[in-house]
Amino acid sequence: MIINLRVWRQPNAQTPGKMVAYRVEGVSEDMSFLEMLDLLNEDLTVRGEEPVAFDSDCREGICGMCGVVINGSAHGRASSHGDVPTTTCQLHMRSFADGATIDVEPWRAGSFPVIKDLVVDRSAFDRIISAGGFISINAGSAPEAHSVPVPKLQADRAFDAATCIGCGACVAACPNGSAMLFTSAKITHLAMLPQGQPERYLRVKNMVAQHDAEGFGGCTNIGECADVCPKQIPLDAISQLNRDLLKSLFKGEGKTA
Amino acid sequence: MAITGLLLIAFLLMHMVGNLKMFLGPESFNHYAEWLKGEILYPIFPKGSFIWLFRFVLLASIVAHMYSAWVLTIRDRAARGSNYVVTKRRAQTYSARTMRWGGVILAGFLVFHLLQFTTRTFLTGFTATDDPYTMFVKSFSGPMSFMVILYALWLVAVCMHVRHAVWSALTTLGLNTSERARGVLNSLAWIVAVLLFVGFIAAPLAVMFGWIK
Ligand code: HEM
Ligand code: SF4
Ligand code: FES
Numbered sequence: 001m002i003i004n005l006r007v008w009r010q011p012n013a014q015t016p017g018k019m020v021a022y023r024v025e026g027v028s029e030d031m032s033f034l035e036m037l038d039l040l041n042e043d044l045t046v047r048g049e050e051p052v053a054f055d056s057d058c059r060e061g062i063c064g065m066c067g068v069v070i071n072g073s074a075h076g077r078a079s080s081h082g083d084v085p086t087t088t089c090q091l092h093m094r095s096f097a098d099g100a101t102i103d104v105e106p107w108r109a110g111s112f113p114v115i116k117d118l119v120v121d122r123s124a125f126d127r128i129i130s131a132g133g134f135i136s137i138n139a140g141s142a143p144e145a146h147s148v149p150v151p152k153l154q155a156d157r158a159f160d161a162a163t164c165i166g167c168g169a170c171v172a173a174c175p176n177g178s179a180m181l182f183t184s185a186k187i188t189h190l191a192m193l194p195q196g197q198p199e200r201y202l203r204v205k206n207m208v209a210q211h212d213a214e215g216f217g218g219c220t221n222i223g224e225c226a227d228v229c230p231k232q233i234p235l236d237a238i239s240q241l242n243r244d245l246l247k248s249l250f251k252g253e254g255k256t257a
Numbered sequence: 258m259a260i261t262g263l264l265l266i267a268f269l270l271m272h273m274v275g276n277l278k279m280f281l282g283p284e285s286f287n288h289y290a291e292w293l294k295g296e297i298l299y300p301i302f303p304k305g306s307f308i309w310l311f312r313f314v315l316l317a318s319i320v321a322h323m324y325s326a327w328v329l330t331i332r333d334r335a336a337r338g339s340n341y342v343v344t345k346r347r348a349q350t351y352s353a354r355t356m357r358w359g360g361v362i363l364a365g366f367l368v369f370h371l372l373q374f375t376t377r378t379f380l381t382g383f384t385a386t387d388d389p390y391t392m393f394v395k396s397f398s399g400p401m402s403f404m405v406i407l408y409a410l411w412l413v414a415v416c417m418h419v420r421h422a423v424w425s426a427l428t429t430l431g432l433n434t435s436e437r438a439r440g441v442l443n444s445l446a447w448i449v450a451v452l453l454f455v456g457f458i459a460a461p462l463a464v465m466f467g468w469i470k
Contacts, residue, residue, distance in 0.1 A: 008342070019342055072345035103343045110338035175349065177336030217336030218329050220356065221425040223348035236433050243431030 001027045001098040003036060007052055008105045013113045019103070029094035033076065034059060034066060036093055037104075053117040061090040061230065064165030067172070068118045069105040074169035074228040087167065087230040107172035111179070111215045122168050124214040125182060129166075131210035132203035133186040135195045148194050158192035161185045163231040170225035170233075176217035181225040183211050184241035185233045191244055201248035208245055258329065259426035261322040266419060268315060269453055279460035279469055283390040290389035323364065330357055352421035359418045366411045397464040405461045412457050416450040423449050 003024045010017025024040045031039070034056050041051035057065035066088040070076030075088045079102075081095040096102060104118065112120040150158075164185035171179045187204055190196030196203075219238060226235045275293070278286045297307045352359070372378040374392065377385045381404055383395040397405050423446035433439050463469045 006342075069341060069343075072341060072343035073347065078345045078347060105341055105343070108337075108339050108341055110336050112338075173347075175337065175354070176333035177338060178333070215336055217333035219429075220329070220333070220353065221421075221428045222353045224346070227348040234436065235428070235439065236435055239428050239431050239433035239438075242429055243434075246431055 001029060001093065001096075003027050003093070003096065004099070004101040005040065006101065006103045007040075007117070009052070009117055010106075010114050012116060017114065017117075019105075027093055029092065031093045032059065032089055033070065033091045033093065034089050053115075053119045055119050056089055059089040061087040062165060064167035067107060067167045067169055069103075069107065069172060071103050074107070074172040075167070075230055077228050085228070085230050085232050087165075090230075107168050109168075109171045109174075109177040109216070111177065112168060112171060120168075122166070124216070125166050125168065125179070127214060128179065128183055128207055128210045129186065132199065132206040133190070135190060135199065137195065150193060154192040158189050161188035161192070161233060161237055164189075164229075164233050165231060167230060169228045169230065171216065173224040173228045174217065174219075175222055175224065176220055178219045178225075179211055179214075179216040180219040180238050180241065181229060181233055181235075183207050184237040187244060188237040188240045191240060200244065201251040202253040204241060204244040204248050205253070208241070258322060258325045259429040261318040261325070262422050262426050264314070264318045265322065266422065266449065268318075269415070269419070270449075273453055273456035276460050277456060279390070279393060280463065283388070286390045286393070287388050319364070319367075323360070326357065326360055350421060352417040353425075356418060356421055359414055362414055363411075363418060366414075370411075393460070394464050394469060397461040398467070398470075399465070402461075402465045405458075405465045408461055409458055412454050415457075416454045419453060420446050420450040422446075 005022045005024060006019045007022060008017050009020045022040055022044075024036060024043070027036050027039060034054070037052060037054055044051045054068060055065045057063045059066070064087075067075055068088055070088070070091070071079050073079065075086055076091045076095075077083065077085055079095050080086050080091055106112075106114050106118045107120045107122075109120075111124045112122055115121050162185075164182060166182065168179075168182070170181035171177060174181075187207060190203065191200055221235070221238070223235060226233060275289055278289050294308050295304050297311070299307070302310070346354075369379070373381055373396070377383075377392075381396045382398075383392040387395065397408075424442050427433065427442050427445075433442055460469065
């Protein structure tokens with residue numbers, strides 16, 4: 001099949017970017033979206049042009065590295081065959097018609113500056129995690145699992161929240177540039193487990209403070225994030241975060257740092 | 258935003274019930290209006306003082322609500338950064354998207370509303386000395402009353418704002434605990450919005466059709 005692309009090209013954060021049109025021939029419908037971009041890049045390299053920079057790693061939907069806005073929807077969910085939640089690497093060209101025109105843009109958010117073309121700097125997420133998205137335990141032999149029972153429903157909820165791969169689609173889709181879905185996924189994951197309890201209320205204060213310090217916006221419960229999230233982190237994670245944050249205001253622990 | 262907004266919605270519900278007293282006749286409605294201005298919580302509070310406390314809380318809520326909205330909007334605009342060349346809206350509702358400008362329109366009309374019925378600066382067919390019931394009837398009477406249409410439009414705006422607001426405020430306060438809770442909160446938001454619309458428009462419509470004279 002033939003695909004007409006319009007891709008955002010931007011040499012670096014300082015220089016303004018623009019959409020550039022390319023025609024990609026010989027695309028197979030079994031290719032993933034990233035393989036189609038690989039094909040374009042081979043072609044550009046042969047022609048002596050600068051290839052399009054984009055991020056990827058596992059290419060099997062589990063690492064969170066890839067992610068571009070396709071036809072106005074993060075990871076291209078709106079274009080996906082059957083409208084299924086997906087990562088960019090798991091979106092296949094069979095979702096598009098032969099001869100289709102596809103717009104490809106980077107995640108856009110004040111806190112995700114463009115590094116080059118479709119690559120953005122998501123290190124703000126790492127700093128939110130370092131602010132509290134962990135549990136402190138002393139090293140040593142693992143305790144007997146049965147000594148710390150976890151109710152099934154809570155274990156399920158913790159697991160579902162833990163599937164967040166930190167891709168940033170939620171921020172990309174949010175009209176407010178808020179990273180609440182990402183932050184709340186980690187809060188919910190640890191809040192459901194016994195190991196998360198000792199630092200629970202300090203964690204929520206610190207992570208939210210870091211979220212705000214990074215310049216992410218405030219959530220107004222619009223819901224675009226959960227729609228495009230490849231892992232379908234539900235909106236109730238955000239309510240869990242708010243619930244814990246409210247409770248934390250009545251706890252003695254102050255914020256660190 | 259959530260707390261002040263919910264206070265305002267609570268006020269609206271109370272106000273709506275008050276307006277429905279139009280159906281009970283002039284004595285009932287006038288007595289209610291008089292009680293509001295004079296006798297609430299009397300004798301704990303001196304006559305006519307509680308209304309000022311009430312107005313102060315309302316005004317403070319409105320100011321705090323608008324101030325928070327302003328700060329949030331500035332912050333969110335900056336966080337969004339540059340705009341996409343192409344965007345596909347998927348989950349957002351029209352109400353959610355129009356909270357900001359919708360809110361501004363509500364506030365603008367509220368000023369007109371107060372100048373009309375509280376300070377009686379704009380006399381819409383009544384005289385400054387009419388009792389509240391007569392004022393209400395004179396303002397909304399006549400076939401295809403322009404005032405009724407204007408209020409209906411305002412109420413549509415109010416109820417759209419309220420529809421997203423109820424869901425959003427309760428989620429912010431931590432009540433959206435599951436997929437099911439989400440359904441419940443969204444239904445509740447619809448119920449409150451529709452109730453407010455029907456409850457508020459009922460009396461003006463009845464006046465327009467001549468059922469209340
Ligand atoms: C059809 C709809 C409405 C009608 C017919 C109506 C009618 C009235 C009337 C007659 C008064 C004066 C009461 C008195 O002087 O005793 C009043 C006061 C007021 N109304 Fe409305 N109203 C409506 C909707 C609304 C809405 C939607 C809001 C809020 C956004 C609102 C906010 C207020 C406020 C803040 C006051 C002043 C309260 C005070 O004087 O302390 N009204 N309304
Ligand atoms: S919450 Fe979903 S969209 Fe956001 S970073 Fe995690 S996996 Fe990606
Ligand atoms: S490349 Fe790992 S999730 Fe897409």
